[in-house]
Amino acid sequence: MFKSYIYKIAVRYFFSKDSKTIVNRINGFAFLMIVSASCVLLVVLSAFAGLKDFGLTYTSSFDPDLKIVPKTGSYFYLNKESLEQIENLSFVEEASPVIEEKVVLSNELNSGATILKGVGPDYYMTGVLDSLSLIGVFSPTKESSLYLGADLASSLEVVMSEDFSLLATAAKQKSKSLFSFSPFNSKRLEIEGIYQISSDIEKKYAFAPIKTLASLTGVSDNYFTSVEVMTGWVVDKMVLEKEINDLFTSEVVVLDKKDLNPALYKMLNTENLAVYLIFSLVALISMFNLVGSLTIMMVEKKKDLRVLKVLGGQEDDFNKIFFTLGVFTSVFGALLGIFIGWVIILAQNTYSLILVPGTSIPYPVSLTSFNVLVVFLTIFFLGLLTSAWSTHKGSRS
Numbered sequence: 202m203f204k205s206y207i208y209k210i211a212v213r214y215f216f217s218k219d220s221k222t223i224v225n226r227i228n229g230f231a232f233l234m235i236v237s238a239s240c241v242l243l244v245v246l247s248a249f250a251g252l253k254d255f256g257l258t259y260t261s262s263f264d265p266d267l268k269i270v271p272k273t274g275s276y277f278y279l280n281k282e283s284l285e286q287i288e289n290l291s292f293v294e295e296a297s298p299v300i301e302e303k304v305v306l307s308n309e310l311n312s313g314a315t316i317l318k319g320v321g322p323d324y325y326m327t328g329v330l331d332s333l334s335l336i337g338v339f340s341p342t343k344e345s346s347l348y349l350g351a352d353l354a355s356s357l358e359v360v361m362s363e364d365f366s367l368l369a370t371a372a373k374q375k376s377k378s379l380f381s382f383s384p385f386n387s388k389r390l391e392i393e394g395i396y397q398i399s400s401d402i403e404k405k406y407a408f409a410p411i412k413t414l415a416s417l418t419g420v421s422d423n424y425f426t427s428v429e430v431m432t433g434w435v436v437d438k439m440v441l442e443k444e445i446n447d448l449f450t451s452e453v454v455v456l457d458k459k460d461l462n463p464a465l466y467k468m469l470n471t472e473n474l475a476v477y478l479i480f481s482l483v484a485l486i487s488m489f490n491l492v493g494s495l496t497i498m499m500v501e502k503k504k505d506l507r508v509l510k511v512l513g514g515q516e517d518d519f520n521k522i523f524f525t526l527g528v529f530t531s532v533f534g535a536l537l538g539i540f541i542g543w544v545i546i547l548a549q550n551t552y553s554l555i556l557v558p559g560t561s562i563p564y565p566v567s568l569t570s571f572n573v574l575v576v577f578l579t580i581f582f583l584g585l586l587t588s589a590w591s592t593h594k595g596s597r598s
Contacts, residue, residue, distance in 0.1 A: 207518055211525035214498065215533075231494035232534050238484035239538025239580045240545070242477075246572040247546050249476050251565030253469050259399045262329060263406060264461050265297075265429035267441050272452035276374065276424045283448040287428065290444055294433045295325040298425040300414045304371040306349070306390075306407070311357045315349070315407045317369065319414025325431050330396055330408065336361055337394025341410050347390035350403025354395045366391050369409075373419045388417045481579055488587040491530060495523050495591040520592040527591060531584020535577050542576075543568060 269287075271277040279298060287296045300319035305312055320326075322342045330339040330348065339348045347367060349359070357367065370387045390409060397403065415422075430441065438455040445453065459466045499519075546568045548554060553563035 207521050207525055210522050211529060214502075214522070214526050215529045227490075227497055228494050231490035232530055234487040234490045235531060235534030235580065235584070236538040236541065238487040239535045239576055240542040241538075242480045242484055242579065243539055243542035243568075243572060243576045244545055244566075245476060245480050246473075246575065247542070247566050247568050248564065249473055250569055250572060251567040253473070254567050255565040256469075257465075259402060260462055260465060261458060262398070263326075263402055264458050265325070266432045266458070267430040267436065267438055268456045268461060269428040269430065269441070269445065269453050270426070270456060272454050274451070275426055276420060277449055277451050277453055278424055279428065279449065280423050284428070286448055287430070287445060290441070292432050292434075292436045292440070293430055295323075295431040297321065297324045297326075297429045298411070299324075299427050299429055300411055300418070300420065300424075301426045302371050302414060302418050304369045304407075304417070306347075306353070306357060306367045306369055308357060308365075308367055313353055313356050313404075315353055316405055317371070317407050317409055317414055317417075319409055319411035321411045325429065333396040333398050335395045335397040337392070339396070339408060340393045341408070343393060344410060345388065345390050345413050346393040347407060347409050348394045348396065349392070349407040350405075351395050351397040352400045352403035353407065354392075354403075359392055359395065361392060361395075363391075369417060371414075371417050386417050386419060388413070477575070481583075484580060485583055488531075488583050491527055491584065491587050492591045494530075495527050495588065498526070499523050499592075524588045524592040527588025528581075528584055531580055531588070535580035535584075538580070539573055539576060 284296060284298060287293060297320060301316055302319075303314060304317040305314050307313075320341050324341055327339060327341060335351055337348075340346045347369070359365065359367070366389045368387055369390050370385050373384055373386050390413070415424075438457045438460075442455040445455075502519075502523075546566050549564065549566045555564040556562060557564050
């Protein structure tokens with residue numbers, strides 16, 4: 202049973218100074234190492250979180266919050282009334298039917314493959330694409346127009362001219378005969394604009410009017426490969442899936458951002474875990490200073506054990522005092538380290554002290570309550586283990 206005087210003596214040992222300078226230095230160094238470990242762990246996790254958010258902004262900017270796709274096959278049927286019912290859901294801000302197909306874009310000299318997205322005039326990303334425009338504009342209403350990325354345009358040696366066009370070739374979705382008809386359709390597309398964001402996205406996506414792509418692939422009206430949904434806030438995909446079950450003639454599934462980029466999120470989560478484990482190991486090594494500090498103090502305070510026994514205390518109470526002292530040191534060290542880390546992060550976000558190498562972009566740092574909790578619990582747990590190990594060893598000596 203925990204006794205109140207154990208807590209009081211531990212608090213006194215924590216705040217008071219020992220008469221011997223060497224003991225004070227060892228105790229101070231142990232506390233400093235805990236503060237440093239918690240501060241560094243928080244700053245590193247926050248820096249990685251900022252870098253992760255920064256990197257995902259490029260991918261997320263081209264991904265909807267939720268995406269409705271067919272469970273089997275490539276297309277599903279969706280009439281205008283069903284689309285309006287999706288748009289009228291309380292948590293849905295915009296819902297845009299889309300056709301996506303892999304196509305080959307070519308001219309007399311070059312060719313390249315990309316995913317061509319056929320979108321309508323009310324496509325939710327029209328404004329975003331216009332803001333990313335390097336040359337020209339995005340025209341989803343103009344028949345046979347094409348809006349492509351700068352990287353793909355460069356590889357195809359695109360020229361912004363009325364005389365220049367690209368031949369888009371895609372597989373037919375329906376063919377009457379394998380022998381008498383070609384399995385591919387081709388169509389000339391005029392370059393209306395070029396956008397620039399990142400090389401991966403520029404290579405991956407090009408945009409065209411949905412009617413143009415439907416004509417190219419030979420699909421019927423009201424057939425789409427997906428419906429891209431913007432919610433404006435975090436909505437679980439199961440909520441949307443439950444609401445739309447009866448609106449489709451075939452089975453569909455709802456994907457969120459993680460489902461759309463599973464490899465990217467898996468890589469980022471693995472790297473985050475690796476960073477955490479590495480710096481947790483550094484924190485664990487710093488805890489050996491706490492072991493030394495507690496061991497020396499237990500030796501120095503042996504004479505106090507006799508006083509406790511005279512006053513009716515038990516021998517095990519002596520170990521509980523120093524176990525409590527170790528926990529106090531870990532908790533206060535973690536809190537002070539988190540505070541210093543918060544100051545460093547605030548200074549970086551306010552004054553841009555560190556820039557991304559080779560650029561004028563401030564290094565992104567994101568402080569989250571989850572990371573604060575992880576740092577505190579990590580230091581607390583490691584302090585609990587080292588304190589228990591130190592006092593257990595002390596009880597046997």
